[in-house]
Amino acid sequence: MRIDVLTLFPEFCPGALGASILGLARERGLVDFRLVNIRDFARDRHKVCDDTPYGGGPGMVMKPEPLAAAIDSARRPQSTVVLLSPQGEPFSQATAEEFSRAGQLVLVCGRYKGVDERVRLMADREVSVGDYVLPGGEAAAVVIVEAVARLLPGAVGHEDSVATDSFSTGILDAPYYTRPREFRGLAVPEVLVSGDHASVARWRREQALKTTAQRRPELLRGEVLSETEREFLCRELGKEIVNG
Ligand SMILES: C[S@@+](CC[C@H](N)C(=O)[O-])C[C@H]1O[C@@H](n2cnc3c(N)ncnc32)[C@H](O)[C@@H]1O
Numbered sequence: 001m002r003i004d005v006l007t008l009f010p011e012f013c014p015g016a017l018g019a020s021i022l023g024l025a026r027e028r029g030l031v032d033f034r035l036v037n038i039r040d041f042a043r044d045r046h047k048v049c050d051d052t053p054y055g056g057g058p059g060m061v062m063k064p065e066p067l068a069a070a071i072d073s074a075r076r077p078q079s080t081v082v083l084l085s086p087q088g089e090p091f092s093q094a095t096a097e098e099f100s101r102a103g104q105l106v107l108v109c110g111r112y113k114g115v116d117e118r119v120r121l122m123a124d125r126e127v128s129v130g131d132y133v134l135p136g137g138e139a140a141a142v143v144i145v146e147a148v149a150r151l152l153p154g155a156v157g158h159e160d161s162v163a164t165d166s167f168s169t170g171i172l173d174a175p176y177y178t179r180p181r182e183f184r185g186l187a188v189p190e191v192l193v194s195g196d197h198a199s200v201a202r203w204r205r206e207q208a209l210k211t212t213a214q215r216r217p218e219l220l221r222g223e224v225l226s227e228t229e230r231e232f233l234c235r236e237l238g239k240e241i242v243n244g
Contacts, residue, residue, distance in 0.1 A: 001102065001152060002032040004074040005141045006067070007109040008049055010035040012138040022145055025155040033145075034074075038062075041069040050112055059113035067119045071106060078103030081123045082144070084110060084137030088126035091144060093167035095127065099144065100151035107144060109137030171212040171219050174204035206232050213237055 013035055025031045039047045050060040080102045099105055129140040150156055166173045177188040191203045212219050213233055220243045233241045
């Protein structure tokens with residue numbers, strides 16, 4: 001897969017994007033990653049990429065010409081052009097999975113008051129990483145690249161580990177423990193050291209359901225619960241779980 005990040009601040013990204021899973025994915029040839037400096041597409045002597053807004057008011061707006069030229073140069077027939085914006089659709093695991101199947105992602109980072117509205121219309125998708133405003137789209141692009149890269153086949157050592165993560169299964173993940181068996185007076189649950197794989201699997205499923213019911217009950221809505229699981233949740237939470 002190819003990922004192009006279009007930004008006015010390419011120096012923001014390389015550290016984050018060269019490390020960890022994306023670094024590995026690049027080394028393994030799974031991702032062809034490019035940082036594109038939007039300023040390189042400005043035609044004037046001073047490489048100006050922003051201007052005052054029509055109608056007045058505070059802040060600057062990213063000019064359409066350099067941005068459109070940068071998008072045109074990156075876009076391929078199989079590309080998904082994504083504008084990072086606090087007004088976009090919320091980024092989720094489902095979006096990450098969808099993006100991981102795209103041939104190419106072109107991530108467009110805004111700055112200042114944002115991009116000229118006519119450039120917004122050039123994007124295939126507009127995506128937000130949360131209900132807060134960042135000074136620029138670069139941190140949002142890093143979030144998306146990290147979430148997408150780890151889903152590429154071969155990017156992580158244990159692909160089943162990704163499959164059991166929160167949201168991938170539709171609910172939150174189970175709690176995990178590692179050595180030592182006792183830490184600050186807290187012991188690892190007996191079942192996890194029992195060697196009984198079926199019991200461990202049942203315990204993890206129950207704990208994942210319990211955590212989800214406590215923290216994100218809306219995620220249980222589409223979950224099929226067995227009678228035993230329903231009884232377990234009722235016992236643990238002291239109330240009947242109504243879902244589906
Ligand atoms: C200061 S923001 C502009 C905010 C815009 N005036 C608004 O209120 O909707 C500058 C740029 O940061 C990026 N950005 C800010 N918050 C974001 C978020 N939650 N998700 C994705 N991108 C974001 C966008 O690229 C945006 O164009």
